[in-house]
Amino acid sequence: AQSVTQLGSHVSVSEGALVLLRCNYSSSVPPYLFWYVQYPNQGLQLLLKYTSAATLVKGINGFEAEFKKSETSFHLTKPSAHMSDAAEYFCAVSEGKGFGNEKLTFGTGTRLTIIP
Amino acid sequence: DGGITQSPKYLFRKEGQNVTLSCEQNLNHDAMYWYRQDPGQGLRLIYYSQIVNDFQKGDIAEGYSVSREKKESFPLTVTSAQKNPTAFYLCASSIGRRQTNYGYTFGSGTRLTVV
Numbered sequence: 001a002q003s004v005t006q007l008g009s010h011v012s013v014s015e016g017a018l019v020l021l022r023c024n025y026s027s028s029v030p031p032y033l034f035w036y037v038q039y040p041n042q043g044l045q046l047l048l049k050y051t052s053a054a055t056l057v058k059g060i061n062g063f064e065a066e067f068k069k070s071e072t073s074f075h076l077t078k079p080s081a082h083m084s085d086a087a088e089y090f091c092a093v094s095e096g097k098g099f100g101n102e103k104l105t106f107g108t109g110t111r112l113t114i115i116p
Numbered sequence: 117d118g119g120i121t122q123s124p125k126y127l128f129r130k131e132g133q134n135v136t137l138s139c140e141q142n143l144n145h146d147a148m149y150w151y152r153q154d155p156g157q158g159l160r161l162i163y164y165s166q167i168v169n170d171f172q173k174g175d176i177a178e179g180y181s182v183s184r185e186k187k188e189s190f191p192l193t194v195t196s197a198q199k200n201p202t203a204f205y206l207c208a209s210s211i212g213r214r215q216t217n218y219g220y221t222f223g224s225g226t227r228l229t230v231v
Contacts, residue, residue, distance in 0.1 A: 034219045043206055043222035090158065104220060108158035
C-alpha cells in the first residue's frame with residue numbers, strides 16, 4: 001500500500017528565509033503526489049500536484065516541489081517565507097494509477113511557524 | 117462558484133445521541149469522502165463513495181454511517197456507538213474514474229464536540 005512520511009511535525013523559519021518541508025513516499029506504482037495547506041479551522045486547499053509530467057512542480061503562493069524518484073521524495077519549498085505561510089501542510093499520495101476516484105493517503109502533517 | 121459545502125460549522129452532541137453532518141457539492145464529481153482529523157494524527161478515512169448508491173468503509177468506519185442517494189450529497193451520521201466523536205470532520209470530492217486524479221476538493225469542515 002502507498003504511504004507518505006512527513007519528517008518534522010513542527011518547523012519554524014524566520015520571515016524571508018527558505019521554507020523546506022519534507023515528504024517521502026512509498027508506492028508500488030508510479031505515484032501521483034500532492035501537497036495541501038490547511039489554515040486554522042478550515043478545510044484543505046491544494047497547493048500543487050505531481051502527475052508524472054515535469055518533476056519540478058510549481059504551485060500557488062510561490063511554493064514548488066521536486067519529485068525525486070531515486071530518493072522517493074517530494075519535498076515542498078518556498079524561497080522566502082511570508083507571515084501568511086503559517087499553516088499546517090499535508091503531503092498525500094494517490095493509492096492507484098492516477099484515476100480520479102482513487103483514495104489519497106495523507107501524511108500526519110507539518111505545522112509551519114514563521115518567526116517575525 | 118462550484119465547491120463543497122459542509123454544515124453546520126460547529127456541532128454539539130450529547131452522550132447517546134446520533135448526529136448527522138451534511139456535505140453537498142456542485143462540482144459534478146463522482147467520488148466523495150469523509151475524513152476525521154485529530155491533532156497530531158493527520159486525516160483518517162471514515163467512508164468513501166465512488167458512485168451514487170455505493171460506498172465503502174475506510175480505516176475507521178466503526179460508529180459511523182453514510183448514504184449516497186444523490187450525486188451531490190454524502191451525509192455522515194455519527195452514531196452513539198462512536199465512543200470518542202469529538203473531532204474535526206472533513207468532506208472531500210474528486211472527479212471520477214474516467215478522469216486523471218487531480219486531487220480532492222475539500223469542504224471547510226465541521227467541528228463536533230461531545231458535551
